[in-house]
Amino acid sequence: MIAQSRLEPSRRAQGLIGVVLTGFCSALAAGLLIMLLGYVIVQGWGAINPAFLTQLPRPVGVSGGGVANGIVGSAIIIGLATLMAIPIGGLTGVYLAVYGRGLGAEFIRFLAEVLGGIPSIAVGLFAYTILVQPFSHFSGFSAAFAFTVLMLPLMVRTSEEAIRGVPIAIREGALALGLPDYGSIIHVVLPAARPLIVTGLLLAIARITGETAPLLFTAFGSQFWEVNPGNPMAELSLQIFTYAISPYDDWHRQAWGGALILILAVLVLNVGARIAISRRPRRS
């Protein structure tokens, strides 16, 4: 048998095709993203001007106007949702990290994972049945509640992992000084876990920014200034949706503008999360 010193051409070709094919797929995915972002920037840039950012929407068919009430409404709804999600999700995560052994705790973690996979529209239906239907009234608050439920799985998981990530020696060091349980957690463990908690929070906020489906029958949208969460409120992503499916070109233009604002907000949050996670204290 002749000793081979070179690779058979067919195997070499296979390898080459493989690299090209897989490289093409990566390029396709990344390229489509760039194309999409580029398109939003190009189309949306023209729509953004001070009027767009500060004015209320004009009536149907009339051109001009802005999405100011949507921006404010989004901020209020997202802010309320965060305020509710931090204690419920964060403390549940702390509970799981400190006391969480055994079947009960495993079940709660399983529930958190299940909740994470539920379509946002189903969550919106839930918010509708308990906060809109009984009062026969759409409200920003019901939207905030739906958003809270969407944020909870992320909050629970990251706060548990953040606290678990702090070495047990740190907590025992605090206990050995005679600190009570809550003191050791609040004053020593939580500050040490802060970068991971902040990251998780930013990612959870990014998750709900731009979420539209639940809003359709909770916040419902509004043409006017509304800062009272008890009433229907405008929300940016909802406005984009409404404008996009309308037959008016001017509204399409504004939809792109709103999309650009939304993407910028989400990008800032994601980049912020990456910065926060890089600020972890170094282990000596």
Next chain:
Amino acid sequence: MIERPTLGGGEAAPEEIADVALDAVAVNAWYGKKLAIRDVSIAFGRNSITALMGPSGCGKTTFLRCLNRIHESAIGARSAGQVMLDGRDIYAPGTNPIVTRRRVGMVFQRPNPFPTMSILDNVTAGPRRTGLLKGARSLRESAEEALGKAALFEEVKDKLDAPASALSGGQQQRLCIARALAVKPEVLLMDEPTSALDPLSTLKIEELMGSLAKDYTVIIVTHNLQQAGRVSDYTAFMLGDADRVGMLVEHGPTKRIFTHPGDKRTEDYITGRFG
């Protein structure tokens, strides 16, 4: 004189300890359902250094952690027995372990300074959080005193606000000692305090122990025979039995244990036949 039951083959040496600061009687500890140490009884003399030694897995660290009731802070862990601290049993029903931990301080095997805090904040963490001291000036004074006792003050006096994580391993361990001293305990427990350190830092801390014993009752777990011989006044030797349940074999003045051990198992360990 304090009567002690001699269980588990342990030999008590009551005639040699006149002033007992901490007296453990029949301490047992479990991890879940598994018994880890059985009926360990040791008396610790005031302002002395007692070394707990034995092969790994003999329960010496578990026993140490029962003396400040930190063993039970782990989920599923339990400890029981009688530990008299100046006449009062820290295991008496209704006694809060948190109170005990201020009187019995602990230094851990790996230095564990609080990562987000400065040197000063680390040392004063105890007094600040437990409400012992208030006011920046008294906190600072107490920190200086503690750092001095831990032989670290000179090295850090100009950078008390620097992050604790910037210190070297040996310095961090001395910082942890200072932190433990700042709450003014009566007893200081040290769990293999130098095993994670380089030889030079180890030497510094061993020198420190002598001066610490002047003010505190020191109990140190070590697997290093030479260290036990160098540093301690009394030595207790522990061993795990066939079921891996730890128990006390022998306890007495270090010189006697190392030159004329009473129990053959102790002799085998010291002469290196096992462990």
Next chain:
Amino acid sequence: MTLGQAIADRFFRFALRGATALFVLIIAGLFIELVHGSWQAITTFGPKFLITSEWNPVTGKFGALPFIYGTVVSSAIAIIVASVVGILAAVFLAEFAPPVIARPVSFLIELLAAIPSVVFGLWGLFVLAPILASTVDPFLQRFFGFLPIFSGAIYGIGLLTAGLLLALMIVPTVAAISRDLIVAVPNELREASYALGATRWETVTRVVLPAARAGIIGACVLALGRALGETIAATMVIGNRPAISISLFAPSYTLSSVIANEFTEATSAIYLSSLLALGLILFVISIIVNGSARLLMWSMLQRTRAR
């Protein structure tokens, strides 16, 4: 310990337990409310609800079949396309790409996951649909028109468009998780393969991918779960027509889209209840799909640990 500290400690423990109880309550409440709201539809139509095609608010007759069809087909298109592209991309990024390419490209692909679905919908409606209508769809019809799935009128919006848009949205999930799984395959396996004289490509296809197989399938199932629940982007490009047709070019309707479009206009109680029943179907599907995904990935974790 001072009295103040004792009270604070007790309060802290209470707060932890209370928050956790509230969390569990919310999840339980979600399920209960969906069932409660669907009850009228469930009792009126029974299991036939799942196979009835009629959706008539006027006569009060409702059936979920067209929407189940639309959801399943669009998601099937999405997962087929996304798993092929995503797994191949993951192989490239994990095995062939030098770090100077791999890191930014991975970052870009993960960024895709962060884009809100309404933006995808916007792009799909104004960019993807016209492109498909003018180039790809006619192409498919010309060469493959004998297949019933490529027959019929071309509108631009429809099942195929929705499927492809969903594919774009879930590709990051497949790619990112698969990439991590491939990277996690122990190097000893690769080296064993090289030692036998295999090429890079052969090692990847015959050793590495099979080792990561269960997890990658899990990642695909997870991505499928996302596609099934996706509402807004699908609504904007699916055509919103509650009828079943075999052609992929035809407009259709998904479970989530019909809820999104018709919920605020549901006038009668049975209408509302039927829509809530659709929500319940979505909920159950997502639990089954996500549960299987987690199970698959967990089983892969067990297997690599056993090694």
